[in-house]
Amino acid sequence: MANKSEVTIHDIAKKLNLAxxxxxxxxxxxxxxxxxxxxxVKRIALEMxxxxxxxxxxLRTRRTNTIGVVVPLINRYFxxxxxxxxxxxxxxxxxxxxxxxxxxxxxxxxxxxxxLFDNRVDGVIVSIGMQTTTFEHxxxxxxxxxxxxxxxxxxxxxxxHKIVVDDxxxxxxxxxxxxxxxxxxxxxxxxPLNLKxxxxxxxxxxxxxxKAGLEVNNSLIINTMLSTEEGTEAIIKLLNNETRPxxxxxxxxxxxxxxxxxxxxxxxxxxxxxxxxxxxxxxFSEVVSPSISTIKQPGFLMGQKAAQLIIQxxxxxxxxxxxxxxxxxxxxxxxxxxxxxA
Amino acid sequence: MANKSEVTIHDIAKKLNLAxxxxxxxxxxxxxxxxxxxxxVKRIALEMxxxxxxxxxxLRTRRTNTIGVVVPLINRYFxxxxxxxxxxxxxxxxxxxxxxxxxxxxxxxxxxxxxLFDNRVDGVIVSIGMQTTTFEHxxxxxxxxxxxxxxxxxxxxxxxHKIVVDDxxxxxxxxxxxxxxxxxxxxxxxxPLNLKxxxxxxxxxxxxxxKAGLEVNNSLIINTMLSTEEGTEAIIKLLNNETRPxxxxxxxxxxxxxxxxxxxxxxxxxxxxxxxxxxxxxxFSEVVSPSISTIKQPGFLMGQKAAQLIIQxxxxxxxxxxxxxxxxxxxxxxxxxxxxxA
DNA sequence: ACGAAAGTTGCAATCGATTGCAGAATTAAA
DNA sequence: TTTAATTCTGCAATCGATTGCAACTTTCGT
Numbered sequence: 001m002a003n004k005s006e007v008t009i010h011d012i013a014k015k016l017n018l019a020x021x022x023x024x025x026x027x028x029x030x031x032x033x034x035x036x037x038x039x040x041v042k043r044i045a046l047e048m049x050x051x052x053x054x055x056x057x058x059l060r061t062r063r064t065n066t067i068g069v070v071v072p073l074i075n076r077y078f079x080x081x082x083x084x085x086x087x088x089x090x091x092x093x094x095x096x097x098x099x100x101x102x103x104x105x106x107x108x109x110x111x112x113x114x115x116l117f118d119n120r121v122d123g124v125i126v127s128i129g130m131q132t133t134t135f136e137h138x139x140x141x142x143x144x145x146x147x148x149x150x151x152x153x154x155x156x157x158x159x160x161h162k163i164v165v166d167d168x169x170x171x172x173x174x175x176x177x178x179x180x181x182x183x184x185x186x187x188x189x190x191x192p193l194n195l196k197x198x199x200x201x202x203x204x205x206x207x208x209x210x211k212a213g214l215e216v217n218n219s220l221i222i223n224t225m226l227s228t229e230e231g232t233e234a235i236i237k238l239l240n241n242e243t244r245p246x247x248x249x250x251x252x253x254x255x256x257x258x259x260x261x262x263x264x265x266x267x268x269x270x271x272x273x274x275x276x277x278x279x280x281x282x283x284f285s286e287v288v289s290p291s292i293s294t295i296k297q298p299g300f301l302m303g304q305k306a307a308q309l310i311i312q313x314x315x316x317x318x319x320x321x322x323x324x325x326x327x328x329x330x331x332x333x334x335x336x337x338x339x340x341x342a
Numbered sequence: 343m344a345n346k347s348e349v350t351i352h353d354i355a356k357k358l359n360l361a362x363x364x365x366x367x368x369x370x371x372x373x374x375x376x377x378x379x380x381x382x383v384k385r386i387a388l389e390m391x392x393x394x395x396x397x398x399x400x401l402r403t404r405r406t407n408t409i410g411v412v413v414p415l416i417n418r419y420f421x422x423x424x425x426x427x428x429x430x431x432x433x434x435x436x437x438x439x440x441x442x443x444x445x446x447x448x449x450x451x452x453x454x455x456x457x458l459f460d461n462r463v464d465g466v467i468v469s470i471g472m473q474t475t476t477f478e479h480x481x482x483x484x485x486x487x488x489x490x491x492x493x494x495x496x497x498x499x500x501x502x503h504k505i506v507v508d509d510x511x512x513x514x515x516x517x518x519x520x521x522x523x524x525x526x527x528x529x530x531x532x533x534p535l536n537l538k539x540x541x542x543x544x545x546x547x548x549x550x551x552x553k554a555g556l557e558v559n560n561s562l563i564i565n566t567m568l569s570t571e572e573g574t575e576a577i578i579k580l581l582n583n584e585t586r587p588x589x590x591x592x593x594x595x596x597x598x599x600x601x602x603x604x605x606x607x608x609x610x611x612x613x614x615x616x617x618x619x620x621x622x623x624x625x626f627s628e629v630v631s632p633s634i635s636t637i638k639q640p641g642f643l644m645g646q647k648a649a650q651l652i653i654q655x656x657x658x659x660x661x662x663x664x665x666x667x668x669x670x671x672x673x674x675x676x677x678x679x680x681x682x683x684a
Numbered sequence: 685a686c687g688a689a690a691g692t693t694g695c696a697a698t699c700g701a702t703t704g705c706a707g708a709a710t711t712a713a714a
Numbered sequence: 715t716t717t718a719a720t721t722c723t724g725c726a727a728t729c730g731a732t733t734g735c736a737a738c739t740t741t742c743g744t
Contacts, residue, residue, distance in 0.1 A: 008730055019694045024732060034692060051482075054460045055406070056730035059397045059699045074441075075422030083416065087443070091450075096457055099416075099441045101429070108433075115438055118396045140393075257629060287599060289631035350700055361724045366702060376722060398700035401729045 007050045016044060027052070058120070066096045067310055068116035068124040072104045072153070077282050078299045079127070082151060085303020086125060093311050095122070104225075106131040113137045123147040123310040128155055130225055133194050147313035149306045152297075153195050154325075161309045162325040163302050167197045170295040170330040171204025174249050174277050177293075177332060179212045181340040183247035183275055187220040189234045189259070191251045198223070201251050201279065220245055224255070231255030235262050246274055247338070253278035253285045256292050260337060275338045290336035298328050349392045358386060369394070400462070408438045409652055410458035410466040414446045414495070419624050420641045421469070424493060427645020428467060435653050437464070446567075448473040455479045465489040465652040470497055472567055475536050489655035491648045494639075495537050496667075503651045504667040505644050509539045512637040512672040513546025516591050516619050519635075519674060521554045523682040525589035525617055529562040531576045531601070533593045540565070543593050543621065562587055566597065573597030577604050588616055589680070595620035595627045598634050602679060612679055619680045632678035640670050 009023040016023070018037070026033045026041035033041075058064045067090055071079045083099060090097045098121065102109035109129050116124055117140055124141055126148060135157050141148050142158060151163040178186050188205050191198030206216050219241055224230035231254065238245055250256035256278030260270050270276055270290055278285060278294040285292035305326060313321060351365040358365070360379070368375045368383035375383075400406045409432055413421045425441060432439045440463065444451035451471050458466055459482055466483055468490060477499050483490050484500055493505040520528050530547050533540030548558050561583055566572035573596065580587055592598035598620030605612050612618055612632055620627060620636040627634035647668060655663060 006730085009732095010730075020731075021695080021733075022693055024730095025693090028732090032692070037692085049485075051456075051460055053401070053462060053730050055397050055401045055462055056699090057732070059395070059401055059701095059730085060732045062699070064397070074416050074425065075419060077417060080417030080422075084443075084445075091453070096461070097442070100439070101426075111433075114393075118393055119438070120395060120397055143391075261629065284626040284629055287603070287626055288629045348700085351702095352700075362701075363703075363725080364723055366700095367723090370702090374722070379722085395700050398729090399702070401700085401731095402702045404729070 006053070007048050008053070009050070012041060012045055012048060012050060015048070016041065062120075064096075064120050064122055065094060066098055066119070066121045067307070067314075068113075068119075068121035069097055069099045070102060070109065070112055070116070070124065070126045070128075071099070072102050072127060072129050074099065074101045076280075078152075078280050078297055081299030082127075082303035082306070085300040085305075086307040087303075089304050089307035089311070093307075095307075095311065102129045104129040104131060110137040113140065117141065117144070117146070121146070122314045123149070125149045125151065125306045125310055127151050127153040128195075129153075130192050130195065145317065147310055147317075149310045149313075151302055151306050153197055156196065159323050161306075161313070161321070161323050163306050163309075163328065164197065164325065165297045165302070165328045166330050167200035168204040168207075170279060170332070171201035171249070172208045173204075173330075173332050174279070174293075174295060175205045175208035176212070177334065178247040178249065178275055178277060178338060179208065179214070181247070181271075181275055181338060183245075183340065184214070185217075185220065185243055185245045186214070186247045186249060187238050187241075187245035188222070189226070189231060189238075189248060189250045189255050190221060190223045191226050193223060198251055205249055217243065219243070226250075226252045226255045228254060228258040231258030232262050235259045239266075239268075247271075247340075248274060248276050250276065250278050253280050253282040253292060253294055256294070256337070257284065257288060260288070260290065260292065271337050271340050275340055277338045281333060286335070293335045293338035294333050296331040296333050298330075302328055348395070349390050350395070351392075354383060354387055354390060354392060357390070358383065404462075406438075406462050406464055407436060408440055408461070408463045409649070410455075410461075410463035411439055411441045412444060412451065412454055412458070412466065412468045412470075413441070414444050414469060414471050416441065416443045418622075420494075420622050420639055423641030424469075424645035424648070427642040427647075428649040429645075431646050431649035431653070435649075437649075437653065444471045446471040446473060452479040455482065459483065459486070459488070463488070464656045465491070467491045467493065467648045467652055469493050469495040470537075471495075472534050472537065487659065489652055489659075491652045491655075493644055493648050495539055498538065501665050503648075503655075503663070503665050505648050505651075505670065506539065506667065507639045507644070507670045507672050509542035509672075510546040510549075512621060512674070513543035513591070514550045515546075515672075515674050516621070516635075516637060517547045517550035518554070519676065520589040520591065520617055520619060520680060521550065521556070523589070523613075523617055523680060525587075525682065526556070527559075527562065527585055527587045528556070528589045528591060529580050529583075529587035530564070531568070531573060531580075531590060531592045531597050532563060532565045533568050535565060540593055547591055559585065561585070568592075568594045568597045570596055570600040573600030574604050577601045581608075581610075589613075589682075590616060590618050592618065592620050595622050595624040595634060595636055598636070598679070599626065599630060602630070602632065602634065613682050617680045617682055623675060628677070635677045635680035636675050638673040638675050640672075644670055 009020045013020045013023045026038045087097050100112045148160045154162040190202045222234045256276050263270050278292050281294045281296040285294050351362045355362045355365045368380045429439050442454045490502045496504040532544045564576045602612050620634050623636045623638040627636050
């Protein structure tokens with residue numbers, strides 16, 4: 001209607017013969033303003049369709065009440081769960097959340113963080129991309145005293161709160177489980193080793209093998225980007241390997257699925273001939289056939305925790321925090337794809 | 343390092359004995375500034391670690407170069423595809439994207455749109471929630487002359503560009519396909535009828551039945567929120583129905599999956615006893631067993647289109663656009679769950 | 685009734701960048 | 715050499731809200 005595209009506190013002030021400062025304080029329910037004018041101002045503001053310009057307020061207060069979130073992909077169940085957790089806590093505390101995805105692309109990650117900084121977010125929650133090996137773009141935040149919280153794909157080189165899952169334990173228990181199922185030759189399709197999470201999953205795998213007196217055979221370990229395509233390539237390689245595996249631990253569910261699809265196509269039975277286990281508990285893992293055994297990560301909780309930590313730091317910037325690394329427990333979910341024994 | 347948390351154009355100006363205005367223009371590559379000072383300013387800006395405060399610039403220019411996106415859920419494949427499409431175009435045109443999810447919750451949707459407005463986004467791309475039946479919170483934008491583009495779950499009551507898929511055609515072809523497979527009693531698990539997309543899918547279903555000389559039996563139509571739980575409830579009701587269906591058209595893949603899971607558990611064969619078909623082509627539909635026939639929607643393309651339309655409106659605000667409703671084609675994907683005939 | 689205290693409101697600077705207009709400096713034209 | 719045209723730079727207002735401080739009004743104790 002009114003194409004008066006902006007109603008400002010000055011407009012309200014003029015209408016009521018008050019000063020803009022009074023209007024501002026009234027709208028904030030500042031008790032220094034008499035309750036009479038306070039409610040009057042609020043009523044008129046509503047009538048006039050006033051909406052605060054947060055950009056202006058932000059500029060003055062040097063706060064944006066915005067948390068930036070950087071994730072590799074939003075359509076991974078794990079990440080969207082984390083985002084939901086973040087959003088819940090953030091909204092509850094009056095913060096807004098800006099989400100961006102890097103698509104595991106380093107340049108996009110740099111651009112995104114740059115943009116978040118230029119928009120003066122109060123803090124960032126980050127899970128880095130697979131290509132990311134340098135961290136200058138993130139140091140920008142620590143240098144400017146803007147809190148960062150890392151989750152899942154954390155970076156060792158920067159001091160900050162970090163929230164990870166027990167990847168080592170997950171890898172260990174998964175492998176142990178396969179051994180218990182009678183597997184003797186267990187392969188591993190791992191992720192890129194610049195990411196700690198994949199290093200840890202792999203270490204868990206190796207240690208479980210050693211513990212059981214099985215040797216670690218490097219020809220049975222293939223590191224990939226864990227996509228559908230690379231999962232297929234990996235299983236082809238493994239099938240042609242000198243010693244053929246009777247079980248495979250895949251570092252995520254996507255690659256596990258592609259392995260299973262390929263094996264089925266080739267008439268190789270899962271889990272009888274080759275058992276397969278994944279990591280992350282994507283929703284499809286439960287419904288495919290055979291259903292995929294996997295490790296469940298508490299994404300929603302991690303998001304909540306991350307949001308709490310970042311908000312706490314934003315609100316108490318003065319105090320130098322001592323940074324913690326929180327390790328969240330994982331849960332092994334045993335389904336059809338890994339049960340050789342009935 | 344330098345905890346000088348802000349370097350402003352004034353700092354640069356002081357250092358170079360220039361005016362802030364000159365620095366500002368130099369940084370924008372304004373040709374009115376001599377190329378010598380331009381490059382000098384830019385070099386020093388870099389050295390000093392200057393980063394523009396976009397909030398300040400936005401306040402002055404009354405532009406934010408930000409597009410707000412409101413979707414029900416970001417972890418639905420369709421929606422995250424749309425978001426990717428939006429992001430691609432937006433980034434390419436120098437726009438930032440703020441994504442928020444309403445969780446199909448009306449109040450959250452209101453709060454989100456309010457926040458987007460308060461942040462003065464230049465435009466919004468919206469797909470409304472299942473509970474949404476009033477639209478005051480969206481009229482805010484049209485009243486203030488901020489462009490909106492709706493996609494998928496559009497609202498008739500507001501004039502704007504709209505991007506939808508051919509839901510009617512999808513519902514029609516899906517039903518026709520089931521008829522061709524020899525189904526005689528086709529049920530429909532539909533969505534909430536306040537959303538046009540579900541009305542249209544249902545209308546397509548009804549018309550296809552009539553066209554084939556089959557009667558529309560209301561006891562075979564159940565409208566739900568299409569969740570896993572409600573899908574299961576619906577199939578239970580249908581199995582107890584006087585006339586039992588031999589095929590079911592579910593208005594999304596989630597409910598189709600829950601139906602299939604339930605039928606399998608009860609020993610009812612899919613598709614032989616009851617054929618099932620979904621809508622949306624979620625990634626799991628391809629990999630479950632039986633794989634689910636469905637309708638594929640061009641999410642990524644829709645996102646790109648939506649972003650193009652909104653940017654175009656933002657850049658040419660003066661001209662009153664004549665609003666279009668773009669109907670994107672769908673594709674029927676026939677998999678195992680619906681093929682009664684070999 | 686008078687001064688102090690408490691309660692209200694306004695003035696004006698500020699946040700950081702942008703931009704119309706004017707003024708200074710340089711160059712070209714006469 | 716003088717004037718006009720061109721180039722370059724600076725002044726100061728502006729965007730909309732916030733906030734320290736001053737000023738004004740009312741209330742209250744004595």
